Amino acid sequence: MPHGTRDDQTGAPAPAAPEPAVAEGADSGVRLAAPVLGDGPDLWRLARLAGLALNSPYCYTLWTRDFAATSVIARDSGGQARGYIIGYVRPDAPDTYFLWQVGVDPAFRGRCLARRMIDHVGDRITQRGLTHLEATVTPDNAASRALFASFARSRGCEAVWSPLFGPEHFPAEAAEDDEHEDLVRIGPLGRAGT
Ligand SMILES: CC(C)(COP(=O)(O)OP(=O)(O)OC[C@H]1O[C@@H](n2cnc3c(N)ncnc32)[C@H](O)[C@@H]1OP(=O)(O)O)[C@@H](O)C(=O)NCCC(=O)NCCS
Structure with a gap:
C-alpha cells in the first residue's frame, strides 16, 4: 500500500519525497526496513523475546x-528479526x-x-513534517529512558517527562504491580547530528 494512502488514513502530512525502503548500517549487517505484510509473526515473537507487554498476534x-510506514523491523544478515519499533501518527x-x-x-x-x-523512524517522520516524538516508559526502565534521552540529545532538543498513566487506567485484575507509565515528549526534532 502506498505511503500516501496510509497518511490519508491517519491525517498526517503526506511525505515530501519517497523514502528509501531500506537503510543499512555501516558495521553490523543489520538492515532496517518498514515491515511488510507477513512480518506480523516476527514482530510478535520479538515482543515476547524482548519481554514487552505482548499484544495479540x-x-x-x-x-x-x-x-508500516511508521514502524521498523531490523533483520540480521541471515534474515533473522532482531529488533522492531511500532508506532503511529497521533490522529x-x-x-x-x-x-x-x-x-x-x-x-x-x-x-x-x-x-x-x-x-x-526520526528521519522518516521529520521528512513527513512531524515535529515531535512521544512514548511512555515505566519509571524503572533505565535502558528505555537512556534510549530516548540519547535520541533527544542527537536531535538537539529536549526530552520532557511527565506522568501519563497510573494504575487507575488499567484493569486491576490485569495490571502489573503498581503500573505507571511516564510520557516522554521529544521535540522540536532536528535532523540527526544537529
Ligand atoms: C530498551 C532497548 C530497546 C534498548 O536497546 P539497545 O539496542 O540495547 O539500545 P542501544 O544500544 O541502541 O542504546 C541506546 C542508548 O541507551 C543506553 N542504554 C542501553 N541499554 C541500557 C541499559 N541497560 N542501562 C542504561 N543505559 C542503556 C545506551 O548506552 C545508549 O545511550 P548513549 O547513546 O547515550 O550511549 C532494549 O534494552 C530492550 O529491548 N528492552 C526491553 C524492551 C523495552 O523495555 N522497551 C522499551 C519500552 S517500549
Missing part, C-alpha cells in the same frame, strides 16, 4: 498493514509520532540497534 499483523495531534513499542533481541542489545531504529 492479530495486532502485530494489523500493524504491518496499516502502520488528534498530527505533528506528533507516538512510539508504542521498541524491542531488541537480548542477544543484540548494547550495539546501538535501538538507536539506529529510532533514528530511522
Whole structure:
C-alpha cells in the first residue's frame, strides 16, 4: 500500500519525497526496513523475546498493514528479526509520532540497534513534517529512558517527562504491580547530528 494512502488514513502530512525502503548500517549487517505484510509473526515473537507487554498476534499483523510506514523491523544478515519499533501518527495531534513499542533481541542489545531504529523512524517522520516524538516508559526502565534521552540529545532538543498513566487506567485484575507509565515528549526534532 502506498505511503500516501496510509497518511490519508491517519491525517498526517503526506511525505515530501519517497523514502528509501531500506537503510543499512555501516558495521553490523543489520538492515532496517518498514515491515511488510507477513512480518506480523516476527514482530510478535520479538515482543515476547524482548519481554514487552505482548499484544495479540492479530495486532502485530494489523500493524504491518496499516502502520508500516511508521514502524521498523531490523533483520540480521541471515534474515533473522532482531529488533522492531511500532508506532503511529497521533490522529488528534498530527505533528506528533507516538512510539508504542521498541524491542531488541537480548542477544543484540548494547550495539546501538535501538538507536539506529529510532533514528530511522526520526528521519522518516521529520521528512513527513512531524515535529515531535512521544512514548511512555515505566519509571524503572533505565535502558528505555537512556534510549530516548540519547535520541533527544542527537536531535538537539529536549526530552520532557511527565506522568501519563497510573494504575487507575488499567484493569486491576490485569495490571502489573503498581503500573505507571511516564510520557516522554521529544521535540522540536532536528535532523540527526544537529
Ligand atoms: C530498551 C532497548 C530497546 C534498548 O536497546 P539497545 O539496542 O540495547 O539500545 P542501544 O544500544 O541502541 O542504546 C541506546 C542508548 O541507551 C543506553 N542504554 C542501553 N541499554 C541500557 C541499559 N541497560 N542501562 C542504561 N543505559 C542503556 C545506551 O548506552 C545508549 O545511550 P548513549 O547513546 O547515550 O550511549 C532494549 O534494552 C530492550 O529491548 N528492552 C526491553 C524492551 C523495552 O523495555 N522497551 C522499551 C519500552 S517500549
